[in-house]
Amino acid sequence: MIEKFRKLSLENQLFISFLSISVCMLLLSLSITLSFNLTRQKKEIDKNLMGISSYIASMDHVVDMLTIGYPTEEARLELDSVHEHFSDLNLIVIYDTHGLRFYHTNRQETGETLVGGEETAILSGSRPYITTGFGTHGPQRRAFHAITAEDGTIIGFVMASVFTTYISEQAKALLPTYLVVAFITFLASILLSHGIVRILCSSLMGHHPQELLELYLRQDTVLNAMTEGIIASDRNGTVIFANQTVRSFLESGTPAVGSSIKKLFPDTAFESILAAGTPVPARNVQLMNHSLICSELPIGTSPDIQGVLTLFNDRSEVEALSDELSGARSMLDTLRAFNHEFLNKLHVILGYLQTGHTEQAIAFITNSSLVSSQAIRQTADCLRVSRICALVIGKMMHAAELGIRLFVTPDSRCTNKDLLLPMEPYITIVGNLLENAIEELAACSKDIKEITLGIYMNDACTIITCEDTGRGIRPDLLPHIFDLGISSKGENRGTGLYLIHQITALQGGEITIDTEEGEGTCITFTYMRKEPG
Numbered sequence: 001m002i003e004k005f006r007k008l009s010l011e012n013q014l015f016i017s018f019l020s021i022s023v024c025m026l027l028l029s030l031s032i033t034l035s036f037n038l039t040r041q042k043k044e045i046d047k048n049l050m051g052i053s054s055y056i057a058s059m060d061h062v063v064d065m066l067t068i069g070y071p072t073e074e075a076r077l078e079l080d081s082v083h084e085h086f087s088d089l090n091l092i093v094i095y096d097t098h099g100l101r102f103y104h105t106n107r108q109e110t111g112e113t114l115v116g117g118e119e120t121a122i123l124s125g126s127r128p129y130i131t132t133g134f135g136t137h138g139p140q141r142r143a144f145h146a147i148t149a150e151d152g153t154i155i156g157f158v159m160a161s162v163f164t165t166y167i168s169e170q171a172k173a174l175l176p177t178y179l180v181v182a183f184i185t186f187l188a189s190i191l192l193s194h195g196i197v198r199i200l201c202s203s204l205m206g207h208h209p210q211e212l213l214e215l216y217l218r219q220d221t222v223l224n225a226m227t228e229g230i231i232a233s234d235r236n237g238t239v240i241f242a243n244q245t246v247r248s249f250l251e252s253g254t255p256a257v258g259s260s261i262k263k264l265f266p267d268t269a270f271e272s273i274l275a276a277g278t279p280v281p282a283r284n285v286q287l288m289n290h291s292l293i294c295s296e297l298p299i300g301t302s303p304d305i306q307g308v309l310t311l312f313n314d315r316s317e318v319e320a321l322s323d324e325l326s327g328a329r330s331m332l333d334t335l336r337a338f339n340h341e342f343l344n345k346l347h348v349i350l351g352y353l354q355t356g357h358t359e360q361a362i363a364f365i366t367n368s369s370l371v372s373s374q375a376i377r378q379t380a381d382c383l384r385v386s387r388i389c390a391l392v393i394g395k396m397m398h399a400a401e402l403g404i405r406l407f408v409t410p411d412s413r414c415t416n417k418d419l420l421l422p423m424e425p426y427i428t429i430v431g432n433l434l435e436n437a438i439e440e441l442a443a444c445s446k447d448i449k450e451i452t453l454g455i456y457m458n459d460a461c462t463i464i465t466c467e468d469t470g471r472g473i474r475p476d477l478l479p480h481i482f483d484l485g486i487s488s489k490g491e492n493r494g495t496g497l498y499l500i501h502q503i504t505a506l507q508g509g510e511i512t513i514d515t516e517e518g519e520g521t522c523i524t525f526t527y528m529r530k531e532p533g
Helices: 002-007 010-057 060-068 073-085 164-202 209-225 244-249 270-276 315-354 358-368 373-382 386-401 423-443 496-507
Strands: 091-096 101-104 129-135 138-148 154-163 229-234 239-242 280-287 290-301 304-314 405-408 450-457 461-468 510-516 520-528
Touching: 010 073, 010 091, 010 129, 010 138, 010 154, 010 164, 060 073, 060 091, 060 101, 060 138, 060 154, 073 091, 073 101, 138 164, 209 244, 229 244, 244 304, 270 290, 270 304, 280 304, 373 386, 373 405, 386 405, 386 423, 386 450, 405 423, 423 450, 423 461, 423 496, 423 520, 496 510, 496 520
Parallel strands: 405 450
Antiparallel strands: 091 101, 091 154, 129 138, 138 154, 229 239, 229 304, 280 290, 290 304, 450 461, 461 520, 510 520
16 A cells, blocks of 8 residues: 555655645544543533422422322322423333332333442442443433432432433434534545645646656765765755765754854854855864865855855865876976977987998997886876976986986875975076986996986975995095095095085075995985974
């Protein structure tokens, strides 16, 4: 039955629901009314029984009849008149204190006694009462009332009865009226339910409820599938919608819909947006220990703003996209530089061939193979700052011409957002470190000539390392290596490390040298972000 109901259209479900509610209310109201009327009727009958029995007990002829000890015609006629006058009364019976019957409505014989036992209490001086007893005519409602002499002595009692079948007939007499009322009300419920559904459909801008339900379910599915967090709040700041992404940001058990936007998101610009009607651009925020990028937009136009729409994006994802875009741009710049450098190499090779220097051309081509396209792509992928990347690739080309292999560590990371210093210090440090290493390896006669560059950046620290396989720094030069004019490569040199040392001292960084004579040198530049204040 439930499955069949679910298969019905929403309009039919609404109609059946409204009709069911109306019918239930109808049945409930009719049941309560019928029960109330039956109870009231029963109380009315009991009240009449008590009144009639009290009246009969006070009749003079009845008292005289019991006083003299035998039935009298005057009492019989008066009691018959009472019975005829009260049509609702079925039986009137008079007994003396010994249970001897002096009058009976349907039986005029005397001399019979009552053996039911219900009269014991009234003969003992009890107040008048009503019981439900059983006689020859079935169940009865019986009212007992004592009959007293002038001195107050109980000389008998009266029992006035109504058959319960009579009460049932009275109740059945009410049923046709209630059935007619129920039928009319049921028809009215059908018309009313149909009218409500029609009014509801006409107020939905031409959409049927089923269409709106399907539209809502599709939109709800789409909004919950979005990776962006969405919160919609009304003019009072109460959240009226929050998608699944937002709920995943909240602590377990924290309700979203129905809560205050200020409680969920204390940094909201809700009030200023309502006042000015202008959106708040993307900014970095914290929501339940999540680092997010938040944008807030007014819902509607001023002055009829209905609320505020708050959008959240995972900061790490946005930064990854930004990093990808920066990498693509860096790659493009790198390819342009590589293309320019490649043309230059072709010209050099062409010159060698035209002048007959074949061996030099072969050597030049062999050294150029030290810089592969894969190394170029890896460098561009690691170093997302175009100027630094172009500088390193240029040094790669220069080193290759000298038979030196220069490569960047695969875990290097360099992006614009992580630059803690201006661009020029980075260019000076990286350029001089690489140039020093190239000159050192070009001057020595070692078989393996390699330079390893590592650049590691984040928002708190920058580390730049340059390691070569050269001859190392002599121990006697090491204490003065940062002095101007001091170099292991001969006279009129020693400017590069001096400039690096000057920048390090000016910016508050640190530079260390790890060298071993005959094995090589590793120079490391470290800079930590300075906290304001």
